[in-house]
Amino acid sequence: EDQVTQSPEALRLQEGESSSLNCSYTVSGLRGLFWYRQDPGKGPEFLFTLYSAGEEKEKERLKATLTKKESFLHITAPKPEDSATYLCAVPAGNKLTFGGGTRVLVKP
Amino acid sequence: IAGITQAPTSQILAAGRRMTLRCTQDMRHNAMYWYRQDLGLGLRLIHYSNTAGTTGKGEVPDGYSVSRANTDDFPLTLASAVPSQTSVYFCASSSGQNYGYTFGSGTRLTVV
Numbered sequence: 001e002d003q004v005t006q007s008p009e010a011l012r013l014q015e016g017e018s019s020s021l022n023c024s025y026t027v028s029g030l031r032g033l034f035w036y037r038q039d040p041g042k043g044p045e046f047l048f049t050l051y052s053a054g055e056e057k058e059k060e061r062l063k064a065t066l067t068k069k070e071s072f073l074h075i076t077a078p079k080p081e082d083s084a085t086y087l088c089a090v091p092a093g094n095k096l097t098f099g100g101g102t103r104v105l106v107k108p
Numbered sequence: 109i110a111g112i113t114q115a116p117t118s119q120i121l122a123a124g125r126r127m128t129l130r131c132t133q134d135m136r137h138n139a140m141y142w143y144r145q146d147l148g149l150g151l152r153l154i155h156y157s158n159t160a161g162t163t164g165k166g167e168v169p170d171g172y173s174v175s176r177a178n179t180d181d182f183p184l185t186l187a188s189a190v191p192s193q194t195s196v197y198f199c200a201s202s203s204g205q206n207y208g209y210t211f212g213s214g215t216r217l218t219v220v
Contacts, residue, residue: 034208043112043198043211044151087151094164095141096209098151 002027002092006099013106016077021102023088024070033071034096035064036087044087078106110135112212114199120218121189129184129215131199139202140182141209142166142174144195151198157182189219 007022025033032051036044048057050066057064061082063074073086085103089096115130133140142154143166153166157176171193173185182201186193196216200209 036208036211041214043200043213044209046208046210049208089151094156094158095153095166100148100150 002090002097004088004090004097004099006086006088006102008102009100010103011105013075013078013104015079015106015108018074018076018078020075021073021086021104022070023073023099025088025090027090027092027097031091033066034089035071035073036089038085038087038101047086075104078104080106080108082106112199112201112210114197114212114215116215117213118216118218120220121186123190123219124188127186127189127217129186129197129199129217131182131184131212132180133182133199133201133210134180135201135203135210136179137201137203137210138179139204140176141200141202142172142182142184143198143200144168145198145214146195154184154197189217191219193217194219 003026005024032049034049035047038044048064053068055066061076065072083106085101087101089098112133121127138159141156143151145151152168154172155174157163160176160179163174196214198214199212202209
């Protein structure tokens with residue numbers, strides 16, 4: 001069965017303290033891995049798609065990387081506005097299967 | 109602004125009542141989806157539609173129905189609401205299975 005697991009469940013950071021979020025997956029025939037950001041009371045917002053091992057994507061303070069078994073979302077020198085829940089997902093059949101998310105809180 | 113519009117934003121509903129959650133997109137995406145999001149359970153797919161005129165069941169379809177009469181609209185109906193359907197419901201669309209989804213802002217539904 002296709003599975004996506006994210007860790008940690010929650011992360012508290014001081015402003016400027018870099019860290020990484022993990023997304024591990026088991027899926028037959030990876031057809032992409034997606035990262036989303038979700039703010040409280042809002043729908044998930046698309047960040048990145050990664051298609052092959054070794055691929056990297058960057059957006060501001062965020063960088064996503066992909067290996068054959070997992071993906072990392074690196075947050076470099078985070079700011080309070082980076083506080084959100086970060087979700088990863090993989091296509092599985094006719095849907096995206098989502099991980100449980102990592103809640104990130106960046107304190108000033 | 110292109111995107112997905114969901115209505116209502118929130119609703120309190122008596123158990124046993126019928127309710128339709130509305131979803132409209134203006135991006136001409138072929139595929140549309142309904143997810144529910146619950147604390148500790150994450151996002152779970154209820155129903156999907158790959159193209160107008162077709163629909164399919166997701167992980168948790170019981171108690172819900174959908175229709176896709178045209179490209180833009182994908183309403184979700186609860187025939188007889190039960191408290192376990194209390195959740196936040198998100199509609200999403202995509203131009204293809206391997207492309208990122210665009211999500212609406214959600215409908216927060218409380219069944220009492």
